[in-house]
Amino acid sequence: MAFEEKLADLARRKSRALAMGGEEKLARRRAEGHLNARERIEQLLDPGSFLESGLFATSHRPEDCDRTPADGKIAGYGKIEGRPVALVSNDFTVMGASSSVVNGKKIRHMREVATRSGMPLIFLGESAGARMPDRMGAAGRAILGQDPAEYQRLRQSPWVSALLGPCYGSSTWYACMSDYVVMRKGALLAVASSRVTSMAINQPVDAEELGGWKLHAETTGLTDLVVNTDEEALAAIRRFLGYLPTNHNEAPPRRPVPEGAGKSADRILEIVPDNPAKVYDVRKVIEAVADPGSMLELKARFGKSISIVLARLDGSSVGVIANNPLFKGGAIDVDACAKATGFLVFCDSFNIPVVFLVDQPGFLIGLDGERRGAPGKIINWMNALSLVTVPKISVVMRKSYGQAYLNMGGGRNSDEVVCWPSADLGFMAPAVGANVLQGGKKSDAPGRHQQVAEEISRDTSAWGLASLYEAQTVIDPRETRDCLVSLLAVYRSRHGSEVGKHLLSGWPTSY
Amino acid sequence: MADTKIVSEVAGSVWKILVEVGDQVSANTPVALIESMKMEVPVLASDDGLVVEIYLAVGDSIAEGQAVLAIRD
Numbered sequence: 001m002a003f004e005e006k007l008a009d010l011a012r013r014k015s016r017a018l019a020m021g022g023e024e025k026l027a028r029r030r031a032e033g034h035l036n037a038r039e040r041i042e043q044l045l046d047p048g049s050f051l052e053s054g055l056f057a058t059s060h061r062p063e064d065c066d067r068t069p070a071d072g073k074i075a076g077y078g079k080i081e082g083r084p085v086a087l088v089s090n091d092f093t094v095m096g097a098s099s100s101v102v103n104g105k106k107i108r109h110m111r112e113v114a115t116r117s118g119m120p121l122i123f124l125g126e127s128a129g130a131r132m133p134d135r136m137g138a139a140g141r142a143i144l145g146q147d148p149a150e151y152q153r154l155r156q157s158p159w160v161s162a163l164l165g166p167c168y169g170s171s172t173w174y175a176c177m178s179d180y181v182v183m184r185k186g187a188l189l190a191v192a193s194s195r196v197t198s199m200a201i202n203q204p205v206d207a208e209e210l211g212g213w214k215l216h217a218e219t220t221g222l223t224d225l226v227v228n229t230d231e232e233a234l235a236a237i238r239r240f241l242g243y244l245p246t247n248h249n250e251a252p253p254r255r256p257v258p259e260g261a262g263k264s265a266d267r268i269l270e271i272v273p274d275n276p277a278k279v280y281d282v283r284k285v286i287e288a289v290a291d292p293g294s295m296l297e298l299k300a301r302f303g304k305s306i307s308i309v310l311a312r313l314d315g316s317s318v319g320v321i322a323n324n325p326l327f328k329g330g331a332i333d334v335d336a337c338a339k340a341t342g343f344l345v346f347c348d349s350f351n352i353p354v355v356f357l358v359d360q361p362g363f364l365i366g367l368d369g370e371r372r373g374a375p376g377k378i379i380n381w382m383n384a385l386s387l388v389t390v391p392k393i394s395v396v397m398r399k400s401y402g403q404a405y406l407n408m409g410g411g412r413n414s415d416e417v418v419c420w421p422s423a424d425l426g427f428m429a430p431a432v433g434a435n436v437l438q439g440g441k442k443s444d445a446p447g448r449h450q451q452v453a454e455e456i457s458r459d460t461s462a463w464g465l466a467s468l469y470e471a472q473t474v475i476d477p478r479e480t481r482d483c484l485v486s487l488l489a490v491y492r493s494r495h496g497s498e499v500g501k502h503l504l505s506g507w508p509t510s511y
Numbered sequence: 512m513a514d515t516k517i518v519s520e521v522a523g524s525v526w527k528i529l530v531e532v533g534d535q536v537s538a539n540t541p542v543a544l545i546e547s548m549k550m551e552v553p554v555l556a557s558d559d560g561l562v563v564e565i566y567l568a569v570g571d572s573i574a575e576g577q578a579v580l581a582i583r584d
Contacts, residue, residue: 276549276550277549278550279550279551279552279553325550325552326553326555327520328520328521328547329521329547329548329550329552330550331521331547331548361548361549361550362548364521366522366575368575431549432548432549
């Protein structure tokens with residue numbers, strides 16, 4: 001047969017590359033309950049859709065050639081729900097998926113093709129960081145920094161990261177540039193490993209404390225979702241991408257409206273207490289308003305006094321920014337500011353309309369916030385909001401006090417302001433305001449205090465706002481879904497496509 | 512048998528304590544209400560557990576991050 005020897009050689013090389021870091025290491029992973037890099041790709045993509053790029057790439061160092069199949073980073077293209085994606089799956093069994101000259105080229109190629117063709121880029125992270133001795137000495141320096149756009153993020157297509165093991169080096173950096181980050185419990189994300197860190201600062205360092213899921217879900221906010229298994233992480237990526245267009249020049253995909261949509265409207269009156277001193281979980285309101293089963297909350301454990309949620313209304317994706325009185329009474333802290341700002345940037349970049357659900361007693365004032373630069377975070381948010389060009393609709397459910405009234409879309413900071421009859425638009429809670437104005441506490445002058453409090457609460461109602469046309473309508477809370485669906489239809493662009501101007505595309509990815 | 516301290520996320524004063532020593536509580540249920548910003552802000556249990564000690568009484572002022580009580584899993 002013609003080519004017989006060459007074809008046999010191809011088959012041999014292929015099978016060697018597909019064997020990854022060898023059966024022993026693969027078996028160890030299996031025993032630990034973790035998928036390997038190729039199994040992850042298989043689970044993530046539509047069956048049979050993977051088209052590999054760089055199966056025969058290896059380390060450029062002759063002594064490492066034979067032990068670096070795919071050079072530790074498996075790359076290629078595939079489909080999720082019939083739509084194209086590009087991906088890099090780190091193979092930890094091959095030299096810890098450490099960063100090298102050749103696998104750096106693979107990442108760069110995936111990034112460039114994803115951008116040029118307009119498709120999402122997915123990183124399945126698990127990597128040890130820089131490969132040694134490749135990165136040592138001047139020669140090592142000379143392979144770094146050859147691509148000045150390596151860390152440039154212009155949000156032309158969605159980027160998603162999963163943290164599925166120890167993540168140092170590229171897995172860390174790409175996660176920090178991604179729009180969505182899923183972390184499996186037990187995975188680690190840090191600048192350097194606990195071993196290296198421990199040696200550098202000469203004291204013991206606990207790996208979980210340094211870069212575990214709790215830190216990133218609750219304190220840094222660098223992850224959007226925490227899961228228990230690889231399988232859950234991959235399913236989460238598929239689900240997330242379903243809300244997004246494949247690139248910034250498309251509208252998000254529309255889905256059929258599920259049965260039962262709009263049937264929960266009456267529940268809103270049971271969820272939200274009439275008494276403004278009582279709290280509730282705003283996510284139940286979103287659930288009652290959105291298409292059934294369409295809620296996807298991001299960063300649920302971080303900056304909890306604001307909930308950010310992807311959902312669908314009448315089959316179309318929306319981004320909801322909602323104050324959650326269940327946490328800190330809904331007072332907006334520094335973390336909640338960063339969370340809301342990041343979500344505005346994300347929604348605007350991918351043509352997703354924004355809905356504010358407002359019930360907030362103001363920014364959380366105090367020493368901690370000021371030390372962390374609260375004023376800067378508040379104005380960052382306003383700057384971002386002013387650059388948003390997707391439709392913005394603000395629903396004032398109960399309180400909207402202070403400067404935060406503007407951050408939550410008050411005035412012309414939304415395209416439409418809708419009030420419930422329970423809306424209260426004061427500068428601060430009337431009783432607190434009276435204390436401030438009187439320079440003392442209630443007991444100092446009870447009669448006068450009451451009078452001042454009444455003066456403050458005058459004209460802070462929905463009706464006051466509506467009569468000045470600062471609220472465009474006042475609705476029964478049970479009409480919220482219908483009202484939002486109708487308004488979003490009004491604001492759907494008819495200028496050829498539902499695509500915004502993306503003035504936030506170069507906004508920092510982490511701040 | 513580790514004790515977990517359940518802390519308030521906000522500064523304010525203790526408005527109500529909803530459990531007693533010996534009560535079994537489950538994660539994400541309110542164990543106390545703090546009056547803060549003229550609202551009744553709940554303190555939620557972070558985990559399941561048995562209430563072993565209560566540090567504060569109704570009317571006490573409380574700082575952000577201060578423990579209200581301890582539970583044991």
